[in-house]
Amino acid sequence: MRPGSMLLAAAAATGLLVAPLAGPAAAATSATHAAAAAPSVPVIVRHDGTGAAEAAVIRAGGTVGQHLDLVGAFTATVPGGAVAALSTADGVLAVTPDGEVRLQGDEWQADKDQHSMFSLTESIGAQSVWSAKDATGARLTGQGIGVAVIDSGIAPVAGLDAPGKVINGPDLSFESQTPALRNLDTFGHGTHMAGIIAGRDSGVKAGNEADKKQFVGVAPDAHLINMKVAAADGAVDVSQVIAAIDWVVTHRDDPGLNIRVLNLSFGTDSTQDPRLDPLSYAVEAAWKKGIVVVVSVGNDGLTETRVGMPAQNPNILAVGAADPLSTANRADDVVADFSTGGNATRHADLVAPGKSVVSLRVPNGYIDAAYPQARIAEDPAQRYFRGSGTSQAAAVVSGAAALLLQQRPGLTPDQVKRLLTSTADAMPAGDELAQGAGQLDVAAAVKAPTPAVSTQAFLPATGLGSLELSRGTAHVADPDTGTELTGEVDIMGQAWTPAGWAQVCTTGAAWDGDTWNGRTWSGRTWSGANWAGRTWSGRTWSGAVWNGRTWSGRTWSGRTWSGRTWSGQTWSASDWG
Template sequence: MIYDRSWGGTVALARSWGARRRQAFGTRFTALAIASLVVVATGGVARSAAAALGNLRMSVIVRTLAGDGTPAEQAVRGLGGTVGLRLGIIDGFSATIPAAALTTLQTMPGIVSVSPNTHLRPESANYDPSTDVNSMDSTTQYTGAQDFWSAGYTGAGVDVAVIDSGVAPVDGMSAAGKVVYGPDLSLESQAPNLTNLDTFGHGTFISGLIAGRDDEATAPYQSDPASMYRGMAPDARIVSIKVATADGGTDVSQVIAAIDWVVQHAHDTGMNIRVLNLSYGTNSSQSYVSDPLAYAAEAAWKSGIVVVASAGNLGFQRSHGSPALANPAFDPYIIAVGSSDSEGTQTVVDDTVSKFSAGAKWGNARAPDFVAPGAHLQGLRVPNSYIDANHPEGMIDARYFRGSGTSQSAAIVSGAVALLLSKNPSLAPDQVKKMLQNGAYKLSSFNALVQGAGELRMTPLLSMAAPNFTQSFLNATGTGLLELARGTDHLTRDGVVLRGEQDIFGHLVDDPAIALLESAGSSWSGGDWNGDTWTGSSWSGSSWSGSSWSGSSWSGSSWSGSSWSGASWSGSSWSGSSWSGSSWSGSSWSGQSWSNSSWG
């Protein structure tokens, strides 16, 4: 939604071309880089009011000097407050304190600032998706998804693998059978109360765009009220493979292992993984031909899985001197998706390519295959997740969040692919890609370097014959360096940066040897990958069994479960479930790999 180092359109239906234009609703939302955090400073007002608040309590954001977090937390508790979410990106944490203690806390040693958390206001207390051109109700209309629903194609029978930050059981993702949990390969997998759950807030948002569906929604879905949340493919199933922690922290080795797992288990009993969503991308400094991450994605494609990747954030890619598109989107075999913007209307003629969307630098360079809606989209909110706490500007109401980025665009396309495959299950990945390109609508004011074939439109695909088409590019080899695949972002633990040809366990990664195993679809052996035990080796109900990491990490610390038990969670609940115990021990991470540009 907002990141674009590794973890990322709007088309009117044919029947509405020129016939219907909605007024632009509301004020456009300012796009902010996800790496930034806006805190509304209202301390002066709060101080003057504190004396009148008596025993009332207030929510605050506490920023500390680097390394002074623990004394500050002790100070909060000493004043009768409680410590909530740790916000490593600003050296701070959220807390609830007696209102009368605000001035005292602000003047204590080691504390940079204490800001009342009064900016957490919904965009609208009476949000109406029917008047929001970027709601999922509107998006599924103007992309043509609802035309597929009307024809009886809703994604049923298609599994979409989402390698991301997990999925939380919020309304819209809590229906029976909606989510199958694959292995949790994240650094949070050793905390039982966090396994598979989305503490970041990204994976749930993305999964909802793909296949979210309210329990009360009824097929064929286009007749449901706009207030009923429905993703692009309401009856598709999400297979969630969690690789990211609460602050987005993950390493390329985890993502590669996750891709390999998807390939090997795509057709296990009861499974039918036909689509893989990667709202992720690094600014790799090597060619796709040698890049290990690109090779893994290409191997998945050639195994019969349609791989959809976000094109990346233009500003981040250029500022770090990488190829125009993110890795693995720069591999020409897979589908690379850029972002389009409805500009607040539901007619196609004024649609634009989002300013943040990466494109080709020159005529023969890799461009996005096409663009899809990715600006200011309505998605599912995960209360108290990292994104929820750090980006209040994205909040719509208690249930929904708004985000922009090629992450969202990739999710929209993954849902579109699920619809197409539910109509014609025999399509090969190359055919799917060609059909989506052939059906795209050319945006007249933009060249192919930034929009590719044009903007996603599903309606023409209902009557389009399957093309006889096979791609022919230079095949990837995967014999390059894992370190170069990481680009400029690295995972950090205990102050030690993960670098070089090693995985999160500190074990050497023999890239050519792994590539050879990937080509044979055998890089996983039970729960082992690269000689390490990452997960269990069996299904239990609707989830994959876990495993205890007893080895050491690249930093020399143990991955045992006890090392993940000390952090705290602020305890929000949804759908009858709640976060219990602890969370968010958090590695240091900028979050730029998740291909978003802003929230709001």
């Protein structure tokens, strides 16, 4: 974020209006006794992150208040006469008197927040698409298109609770053995993604989707297939994710599903060649079976030269995150600083809004309980949660793909990719490599002619690599013994035979009833009372549950689901404020 927009962003993020600093700052270097005796005033102090600014406040006779990590600042109370000196102290970038603060109305207003779904759908052109029609005369809202969401589950919160909106696939998570938790989102991430893709409030009337008082996702009439793989503590193995992808491929044409899009807001830090990596092979097989696979590139930052797996697969749609800088003008948008840059061979195909995105909240879910400051405080119903990451950006693109597929059901995944990338808007201020083709413009994609049918000319993957290497640095562990699940076995302890699996994966027959890789994976009876002898949970993908680097070192979209870690600089700090 540019320094000049930080305080504006803070006001937008909190729903407050803050009076600006009046008059020039003096050049004094320390507070005098007279200044210290003056009445105290509230201020906002922008700092350099070294801790020197906090020390300067205390020396000036003030007190440090709440940290506003979203804008690199904190609140403080200091003697009025010390403000000028404080503004030039070491570590202080700026001091703004926190003038009269007033709410922007009785409730949060979506059209006043550039990170809300109303502003987001307007900026990418979705609102104009909703008024267009398909060949049958139906408006383009994603009707009839199934989007599979492999994630932490989907909670039946308002906006996702309409009959037929969410269809539960098998729960492949470690919580599936607890009936009260089966298919539900105990973490909060999957629901956030689902809201972005296809949320729709029950009060939204047909033809009035662009209602700033209602919550509406990018493809509000698409239906979601809930593929839960992650538990609240983050425990999940790459074999579970591959099994979920295979299930989606096997059942894509089942009555009522019509799965045309697969959203994967994650990635492992596998360094295995994507032509060999099983996770990469699984998404390529889904792509070749007619499913548009949308994957986040990761959140390791613009200087990171390797995107996550399976985004490394060149066939699928790899998505980076754009930052609107809290303005409605897309001309000044940049690639978010947390979005993985990649290299000349593989980087994001395009970017979509992914900074401080407002979507649906899971009350008392892990992230909700851990980071309550990410809730939208001005919303009386407390329905919304703000989050950043290439995870959110991927969800935006998944919704856009659903709109295109309703308009032109015969599109192949390659044609969808070509339409979205060829019509993306260049970002003059954005990182040239990390933005790929530019920022998503779904209105332009809907208007563009259908590309010629062609196949991307990449060497096909084989899937004959190592399951263990596909895990990268992430392993689930037995919570009692600390023993990690490693080697060429899945969570059932079943041997991994790449050649045999790759063959059935290619044909879309990896699942036989409730059986995958030779064992029963029904989501209800895992062929044993305790997961083939061990209850895998504990250290999860990253060796430290959710407060380390999340699902897998640098997995599930970089070093976490969002930003740079759930507990470091993300949900509660620079990306989730």
